[in-house]
Amino acid sequence: MSVISKIRVAINGFALPLINFPKPFTFVGPDSSLSMCEEIVGLGIKRIIIITDGPLFKLGIANAVVDKLKGAGVEVDVFAEIEPDPGYELVLKGVERVKAFKADAILAIGGGSSIDGAKAVMMCHANDCHPEKLTGIWLYAAPRKRGLPFFAIPTTAGTGSEATIAAVVTNKQEGIKYFIADPKVVPSMAALDPKLMTGLPPFITAPTGMDALTHAVEAYISTMAYAETDELARMATASVMRNLPMAYSDGKNLQARERMAVASCMAGLAFTRAGVGYVHAFAHQMGGLYHVPHGLANAIIMPYVLDFSKPNCAHRLADLARIAGIGAAGNSDEQLADAFIARIRQMNADMQIPTVIKDLKKDDFEKIIERAFTEAHGTYGVPRYLTRDDARAMLAKLMP
Numbered sequence: 001m002s003v004i005s006k007i008r009v010a011i012n013g014f015a016l017p018l019i020n021f022p023k024p025f026t027f028v029g030p031d032s033s034l035s036m037c038e039e040i041v042g043l044g045i046k047r048i049i050i051i052t053d054g055p056l057f058k059l060g061i062a063n064a065v066v067d068k069l070k071g072a073g074v075e076v077d078v079f080a081e082i083e084p085d086p087g088y089e090l091v092l093k094g095v096e097r098v099k100a101f102k103a104d105a106i107l108a109i110g111g112g113s114s115i116d117g118a119k120a121v122m123m124c125h126a127n128d129c130h131p132e133k134l135t136g137i138w139l140y141a142a143p144r145k146r147g148l149p150f151f152a153i154p155t156t157a158g159t160g161s162e163a164t165i166a167a168v169v170t171n172k173q174e175g176i177k178y179f180i181a182d183p184k185v186v187p188s189m190a191a192l193d194p195k196l197m198t199g200l201p202p203f204i205t206a207p208t209g210m211d212a213l214t215h216a217v218e219a220y221i222s223t224m225a226y227a228e229t230d231e232l233a234r235m236a237t238a239s240v241m242r243n244l245p246m247a248y249s250d251g252k253n254l255q256a257r258e259r260m261a262v263a264s265c266m267a268g269l270a271f272t273r274a275g276v277g278y279v280h281a282f283a284h285q286m287g288g289l290y291h292v293p294h295g296l297a298n299a300i301i302m303p304y305v306l307d308f309s310k311p312n313c314a315h316r317l318a319d320l321a322r323i324a325g326i327g328a329a330g331n332s333d334e335q336l337a338d339a340f341i342a343r344i345r346q347m348n349a350d351m352q353i354p355t356v357i358k359d360l361k362k363d364d365f366e367k368i369i370e371r372a373f374t375e376a377h378g379t380y381g382v383p384r385y386l387t388r389d390d391a392r393a394m395l396a397k398l399m400p
């Protein structure tokens with residue numbers, strides 16, 4: 001960890017609270033996706049392209065939205081080809097569809113991959129470029145054009161992508177995930193419609209929900225956190241810890257689904273400002289190398305990173321324990337931090353989330369560490385820096 005990287009993080013920590021990050025106008029509640037469609041029609045949109053994934057579309061989840069838009073006289077095309085971890089080629093294919101259809105707006109419907117893929121399509125279309133040209137953190141300094149009017153309907157409660165300035169795209173040849181980070185990718189409107197989430201099976205509800213929790217926790221312990229992100233992260237943490245077990249065990253519980261959707265969005269607003277940390281930096285490598293789903297990798301890795309980070313952020317983890325109702329009066333910060341990490345391990349166990357990355361190979365350790373450090377150092381405000389030896393020891397614990 002170089003001095004320059006530490007200075008970069010310090011500058012970010014100073015500048016981030018001064019930046020006015022855009023927020024989507026958000027519709028919340030059952031059928032809020034249809035309310036948002038009415039607003040889209042009211043904007044005078046005539047030709048909208050829906051970007052989503054094939055299996056989701058075949059399940060009919062987008063049907064009511066498509067019918068609503070068509071019923072109001074809007075021409076609708078559906079690009080239902082988004083795959084998990086969308087790659088450059090897929091993004092370029094989406095751009096061609098947007099051009100061929102002559103769309104005047106883009107609506108993303110789906111999980112993080114669909115929304116991230118749609119963000120990348122929108123930006124590549126507007127700037128007539130390859131996605132590789134857009135990767136990196138540029139914020140307002142980037143001389144890029146704003147894309148078509150963009151809206152999002154998340155169908156999982158986890159990524160918070162509807163609220164973030166980031167899109168993750170994968171270079172499939174290298175097996176590396178890259179960020180497009182730009183405030184211009186934030187949708188102008190988003191709908192958090194729990195009715196579209198009741199069909200999610202428990203094995204998707206669990207890791208996506210833990211992704212939201214990771215966003216909230218990493219934003220809260222970040223050295224770049226500030227008052228606004230603290231508030232969002234605390235509320236999101238408490239809500240996920242209370243509602244995720246309910247959404248997992250009873251997927252039809254509309255109230256738990258809605259609260260998870262709101263928590264996920266709040267966690268998205270928090271981490272897009274305060275950043276994430278090592279959990280994400282290592283989880284991205286597990287996704288790129290072994291195709292471990294993002295939320296699952298986060299859920300598995302989070303307790304190990306928190307164990308390591310605790311000496312420098314016990315008081316912050318203790319705050320989260322208190323607000324989530326974990327621990328007892330009179331407990332020290334250290335005890336509360338331990339109880340908080342133990343609760344995360346218990347949530348994982350209750351939701352059948354493993355404790356190790358089954359495909360992790362010792363031969364890949366150096367590559368993983370190199371890439372995770374490149375991603376994290378100088379970018380994320382991690383509370384305690386890993387040395388290479390620390391990272392090797394942590395990865396050893398993640399071995400099957």
Ligand SMILES: [Fe+2]
Pocket residue numbers: 159211214215280294298
């Ligand atoms: Fe995430």
